Amino acid sequence: MYIKRSDGRGFDELRKIEAKVGVVKSANGSAMFRIGDTIAIAAVRGPRDLYPKFMQNPKSGILRCNYNMMSFSVDERIRPGPSRRSREISLVTENALLPAVDLEEFPNAVVDVFVEIVQADAGTRCAGICAASLALADAGIPMRDMVCAISAGKVGGKILVDLDKFEEDYEGGSTDMPVAFLPRRNEISLLQLDGGMKKDEIIKALELAKKSCEKILEVQRKALMEKYQHG
Amino acid sequence: MDNISKEYLIKLLEKGKRIDGRKFDEIRNIDISYDVSKHAEGSARVKFGDTEVIVGVKLEVGEPFPDKLDEGTIIVGAEMLPLSSPDFESGPPSIDSIELSRVVDRAIRESKAIDLKKLCIVEGEKVWIVLIDIYTINNCGNLQDASSLAALAALKQAKIPEYDGKNVSYKNKNEKLPLVSLPIECSITKIKDKLLTDPSLEEEKMMDARLTVGITESGEICAMQKGGKGVLTIEDVSKMIDISLKNSEKIRKLLK
Amino acid sequence: MGLIVKEKEFVIPGDVIAEGIDYLPAQDVFRDGDKIIAGQIGIVHVDNRLIKLIPLTGAYKPKPGDVVIGQVVNIGFNGWSLDIGFSNLALLSVRDGSSDFIERKSDLSRYFDFDDFLITKISNVGKGNLIDLTMKGQGLMKLQDGIIIDVSPSKVPRIIGKQGSMITLLKELSGCKINVGQNGKVWISGEDFEKVIEAIRLIERESYLSGLTEKIEKLLGGK
Numbered sequence: 001m002y003i004k005r006s007d008g009r010g011f012d013e014l015r016k017i018e019a020k021v022g023v024v025k026s027a028n029g030s031a032m033f034r035i036g037d038t039i040a041i042a043a044v045r046g047p048r049d050l051y052p053k054f055m056q057n058p059k060s061g062i063l064r065c066n067y068n069m070m071s072f073s074v075d076e077r078i079r080p081g082p083s084r085r086s087r088e089i090s091l092v093t094e095n096a097l098l099p100a101v102d103l104e105e106f107p108n109a110v111v112d113v114f115v116e117i118v119q120a121d122a123g124t125r126c127a128g129i130c131a132a133s134l135a136l137a138d139a140g141i142p143m144r145d146m147v148c149a150i151s152a153g154k155v156g157g158k159i160l161v162d163l164d165k166f167e168e169d170y171e172g173g174s175t176d177m178p179v180a181f182l183p184r185r186n187e188i189s190l191l192q193l194d195g196g197m198k199k200d201e202i203i204k205a206l207e208l209a210k211k212s213c214e215k216i217l218e219v220q221r222k223a224l225m226e227k228y229q230h231g
Numbered sequence: 232m233d234n235i236s237k238e239y240l241i242k243l244l245e246k247g248k249r250i251d252g253r254k255f256d257e258i259r260n261i262d263i264s265y266d267v268s269k270h271a272e273g274s275a276r277v278k279f280g281d282t283e284v285i286v287g288v289k290l291e292v293g294e295p296f297p298d299k300l301d302e303g304t305i306i307v308g309a310e311m312l313p314l315s316s317p318d319f320e321s322g323p324p325s326i327d328s329i330e331l332s333r334v335v336d337r338a339i340r341e342s343k344a345i346d347l348k349k350l351c352i353v354e355g356e357k358v359w360i361v362l363i364d365i366y367t368i369n370n371c372g373n374l375q376d377a378s379s380l381a382a383l384a385a386l387k388q389a390k391i392p393e394y395d396g397k398n399v400s401y402k403n404k405n406e407k408l409p410l411v412s413l414p415i416e417c418s419i420t421k422i423k424d425k426l427l428t429d430p431s432l433e434e435e436k437m438m439d440a441r442l443t444v445g446i447t448e449s450g451e452i453c454a455m456q457k458g459g460k461g462v463l464t465i466e467d468v469s470k471m472i473d474i475s476l477k478n479s480e481k482i483r484k485l486l487k
Numbered sequence: 488m489g490l491i492v493k494e495k496e497f498v499i500p501g502d503v504i505a506e507g508i509d510y511l512p513a514q515d516v517f518r519d520g521d522k523i524i525a526g527q528i529g530i531v532h533v534d535n536r537l538i539k540l541i542p543l544t545g546a547y548k549p550k551p552g553d554v555v556i557g558q559v560v561n562i563g564f565n566g567w568s569l570d571i572g573f574s575n576l577a578l579l580s581v582r583d584g585s586s587d588f589i590e591r592k593s594d595l596s597r598y599f600d601f602d603d604f605l606i607t608k609i610s611n612v613g614k615g616n617l618i619d620l621t622m623k624g625q626g627l628m629k630l631q632d633g634i635i636i637d638v639s640p641s642k643v644p645r646i647i648g649k650q651g652s653m654i655t656l657l658k659e660l661s662g663c664k665i666n667v668g669q670n671g672k673v674w675i676s677g678e679d680f681e682k683v684i685e686a687i688r689l690i691e692r693e694s695y696l697s698g699l700t701e702k703i704e705k706l707l708g709g710k
Contacts, residue, residue: 080324
């Protein structure tokens, strides 16, 4: 039974969050999002010309996401280059952000979103999505809502949010459920589950995740204000 | 991200001016941060003006090369991330990133900056492999020198994990990586007959040629690479080496 | 009901600005049911019943009548394609290339060549964001001997100033020729161009603070 969290947090408590907007100067928009020891950088380039031409959509711009982990971001070095895992995460990231953006003004164009993980301690895809949402807003891409993501789950029988690496690998049983919300409308745009949970546990975890996303939204707001309110 | 026509750039150069107001042999402001990624054995972020790179060092146990059975090995890789420039595309490493990594490698290897014999675990069987991975974060020119300096900064702080003969324990790192010298790389571009140190992005795009010079602490040249599609004269090379000798000392001081 | 957020408040995408049917969405905001929502980062501005955002960021959105600075990237039979920093290239047809008559089969590069910078006007924005340009008009011409810098399109009004007051000040104090495109490209030509660049970056950073004119006068030192 997981009685107390390894770092002393409450079960509904998030690790310390830090966010900064505009970290890649030459990009249209960019942000760094850090939660605990997980650090993600996101940069947006576009709207810009899309090649090959057959990928162009005459009715709307398209969103293209690329998630990548730096080789030294984890203990056991990751061989550079896309893996099946990183490609799947690129896809779910894209699907998490798509409902929030409106690209009808940019037919035939592409908005590229790049997520790089500098340091990993679980929850990387969620940190990447939070950073990407900030970068899209920074780039001035028309958006219906921000996107906030957090992992929820069950560790040693306890429902909690924001699993760190220790909890992800917990020997007494761990289920990881990354979720992303469009906070204003409470719509879920990312949902995955890895492990074993009952339905009522999932619902409880989703409610916890929703509350966490409200906190994340305020961090994102502060980060945007910091860049834009100073001139 | 300033655009300028080549003719105007040359006119400015004739007047002794660079777009950002620097002198021809002046380097931009350099910023070094250590330990930017804690799972790496060593890591650093370096900025030359707005150009930014992150480098991480990982150590793995592997087999030595058949002709150097008592030495560890170095492998340098670079990714010019598409997030860092509108000109970089996703995909396998471009030829530019391969050149970048090989030139960084050359200075470290030829100057014997790492005491590879100390990285031998069991002669002929097991050695430490030093994997240096370069990631570009923002390209405003001269990724070469920024990457080289970041690699050194990452190596300088690097510690060797514990190895019990079977498994590497990445959580326990005590011994410092045997970095015994600091080879510094300086790149100088040639536009018409003008030699410009630490080229900005516009200067790089309009250069005739570039020379990267790797210099050891004793003032010896351990590596050189002529880049670009143009040509250099012997006099150019002589002048470029002189400028590099001077500037490498300034840069090396920042590491100490 | 009514305004949820105050005038001049900073909002981010998804923020509810107003509820009810009293207000109409004008620019960079949209209606969702009975709510008016922010579609960008911006400052809320209410004009009678119209709610719009003063955007603080964002890509350039081409409008007919905009004077922009573009670069020739392609020359075809019918005209030139220009990069104006938008997701699509803009087209300058032979017909609109000059007030002079251009022979049908002439070498178009003699007029405007690859990589030339032009100050040009958007005559039409068609379906699918097809942009038409014209060089017929006062002040429209090829730009030579200058440097072009990128500024955020949302800062262009501040750089131009009320009735052009800021840009006139910049020109007078620096002795440089300056042209500002609505698409966020600024062309500068002259000895002291670096000072002009510094002044423009200052305007970008401190566009909402007071005393900007005095700071610019101090920076450019009054020639």
